[in-house]
Amino acid sequence: MKFHIITLWCQMNYSDSARITSVLKNCWFEVAETVEDSDIVIFDTCSVRQKSEDKVTWKLKEIPIWKKVWITGCMIQHTMRNQKITEKKWLPEQLKVWNFAGNVMSKEPKVLWLTSEEINNLKNEHQEVVWINHAFNPLFHTLSKKWPNIELFFRIDDTWFLPLMLKRLWYKISYDKELTNEYSTIIPEWINSSMNLHWKSAYVPISSWCNQFCAYCIVPFARWLEKWFPVEQIVNEAKIHLEHGVKEITLLGQIVNKHPDFVTILKELLKLDGLEWLRYTSPYPTYYSDELLELHEKEQRLCPHIHIPFQSWSDAVLKKMFRWYSEEQCYEFIDKIRGLKRDISITTDIILWFPWETDEDFEKTLKLVEYGRFDMIYMGIYSNRPWTFADKKYPDDIPYKVKHERWKRLNDLLYHISEENNKNEVWNIRKVMINEKWKGEEYYWVTENMKQVIIHTEKDIELGSLVDVKITKWVVFKLDGDLI
Numbered sequence: 001m002k003f004h005i006i007t008l009w010c011q012m013n014y015s016d017s018a019r020i021t022s023v024l025k026n027c028w029f030e031v032a033e034t035v036e037d038s039d040i041v042i043f044d045t046c047s048v049r050q051k052s053e054d055k056v057t058w059k060l061k062e063i064p065i066w067k068k069v070w071i072t073g074c075m076i077q078h079t080m081r082n083q084k085i086t087e088k089k090w091l092p093e094q095l096k097v098w099n100f101a102g103n104v105m106s107k108e109p110k111v112l113w114l115t116s117e118e119i120n121n122l123k124n125e126h127q128e129v130v131w132i133n134h135a136f137n138p139l140f141h142t143l144s145k146k147w148p149n150i151e152l153f154f155r156i157d158d159t160w161f162l163p164l165m166l167k168r169l170w171y172k173i174s175y176d177k178e179l180t181n182e183y184s185t186i187i188p189e190w191i192n193s194s195m196n197l198h199w200k201s202a203y204v205p206i207s208s209w210c211n212q213f214c215a216y217c218i219v220p221f222a223r224w225l226e227k228w229f230p231v232e233q234i235v236n237e238a239k240i241h242l243e244h245g246v247k248e249i250t251l252l253g254q255i256v257n258k259h260p261d262f263v264t265i266l267k268e269l270l271k272l273d274g275l276e277w278l279r280y281t282s283p284y285p286t287y288y289s290d291e292l293l294e295l296h297e298k299e300q301r302l303c304p305h306i307h308i309p310f311q312s313w314s315d316a317v318l319k320k321m322f323r324w325y326s327e328e329q330c331y332e333f334i335d336k337i338r339g340l341k342r343d344i345s346i347t348t349d350i351i352l353w354f355p356w357e358t359d360e361d362f363e364k365t366l367k368l369v370e371y372g373r374f375d376m377i378y379m380g381i382y383s384n385r386p387w388t389f390a391d392k393k394y395p396d397d398i399p400y401k402v403k404h405e406r407w408k409r410l411n412d413l414l415y416h417i418s419e420e421n422n423k424n425e426v427w428n429i430r431k432v433m434i435n436e437k438w439k440g441e442e443y444y445w446v447t448e449n450m451k452q453v454i455i456h457t458e459k460d461i462e463l464g465s466l467v468d469v470k471i472t473k474w475v476v477f478k479l480d481g482d483l484i
């Protein structure tokens, strides 16, 4: 059996897909490079925006009906939160089990939410339902009716449980039980576990899920019960990547810098041979400790780029968003980074059109952008997500005309700042990791301080190489440079 994984959007999903690959290869399944070459297509989905979910249904149309489809990831997980746990004794008689290991069809569909522990208990009590995963929800029902080739829905946390589910789906497999006893301890298959096109970068998760419950965010409803992985496990995983020639490691977590041993992890990884670049994402402003900033100042291999997702710069909006820092702290964070004796680029996230954001609130955010001179702002257009506090309590009350005007003003300002910042890069020598060959003699990717650059050279450069580039020209949001 050959499988192909379609990984959507976020970095965490790329790391999850590497774990799925590991479990399946251990069951003697083979990786297919393309959908055409596969028997099974696995969607590792995202639900941060409605657009991400729509993309799955859109892509499902492209899968030939004779290929099996499995679906996992946030999209199928968030609808299961906050549902009543159905009485266990109700299960065996009432449920009509069809061909879906992660799906349960009943005459009166109910949503079940079972923890792994409960599944294990069920396993002992009722062999027949051992493979029932986190059961039925309306989304499963709609999708599987429309696409009968969907064979399996499973939670990413239950990846370790896949061999059992597959047996119940009548796949003839053998597997190593030792490997699959808990999600976080699955050693990811050494494949390209990053979004890059080469194999020299790898993502290493250091925590899973999030308990923060920002008012607009669906993540805690799909992936909650935050868990921090042990330092030793993280270092071992990084070592596996480095032994395979990886040069750049990006640590992952929903709030990556909240890990109580975050600085220790960075220091331990910086001791490893072969590591050239170390990055992390996604952080939360208040977990930037002085110790972490000092490390950025001293350690050349810790990339000179700090991302601080401020989201807004109005106390009123931050409070509504349940983001627990103030306007004043935003100033302080920026001052601290600018005060370091190393040139560090700063990027941020801003949510545009958050409900009830007044003109005054928005003006404050523009002031932050002016002050921060960010190298990039990742603008998230507010998207109403089910279950969230914002969805229930903050109706979208911003007129379209105002939205458009705010979007334009923020964009214009960012454009102007990027112009200024990029002008200052000309004649600098920057290290760049080559990710892509463009037309003719052009290569492309980012500098160590996260600036996109187009490199001109007649030489053939291997993807994933780290090269020195002299910046010769700037355009907005991009640099041009020559290979040295």
Ligand code: SF4
Pocket: 210, 211, 212, 213, 214, 217, 218, 219, 220, 254, 255, 284
């Ligand atoms: S910190 Fe907030 S925005 Fe980030 S994943 Fe957690 S709830 Fe979502």
